[in-house]
Ligand SMILES: CC[C@H](C(=O)O)C(=O)SCCNC(=O)CCNC(=O)[C@H](O)C(C)(C)COP(=O)(O)OP(=O)(O)OC[C@H]1O[C@@H](n2cnc3c(N)ncnc32)[C@H](O)[C@@H]1OP(=O)(O)O
């Protein structure tokens with residue numbers, strides 16, 4: 801198993817609309833989704849679409865949000881994770897385990913913000929970088 805395309809970089813922020821405005825006004829990145837609330841995932845998201853990848857702006861949603869603590873430590877926000885596509889998320893999870901990595905949560909892939917299954921690998925396994933792996937969307941390389 802080897803990781804594929806960088807699908808998105810996750811950026812945590814206290815305010816996804818304000819952050820999207822910055823990417824539009826400072827960098828001309830003017831293709832962005834409306835805010836999307838994902839209560840089961842504990843985040844509110846705006847996708848800023850740039851060529852070949854996205855910036856996933858995420859703000860906490862609900863008391864149990866997984867990014868609360870991150871924003872306590874980084875009140876203005878910051879780079880949060882990188883997400884790579886894999887052809888088979890279950891095979892990828894198994895390979896990560898075989899290679900000694902810690903899969904976060906229950907260890908089972910679950911549906912992420914793109915409607916496909918994802919897993920997260922603990923930052924300690926990647927030199928302090930939180931890595932998300934996501935099932936390659938259907939027809940990606942059609
Ligand atoms: C899934 C929907 C969407 C998508 O793309 O589909 C998203 O990507 S939503 C993104 C938000 N969801 C997640 O991040 C889920 C996985 N994350 C987690 O389970 C937690 O955030 C976790 C365990 C990575 C950290 O949780 P927390 O900060 O509450 O726990 P700790 O303080 O114990 O952290 C342990 C250790 O990790 C360091 N840390 C925390 N967050 C990050 C980060 N984003 N990047 C790098 N390192 C991080 C933290 O500082 C601790 O380090 P230590 O040296 O032990 O103090």
Ligand SMILES: [Co+2]
Nearest residue numbers: 810856883932
């Ligand atoms: Co993500």
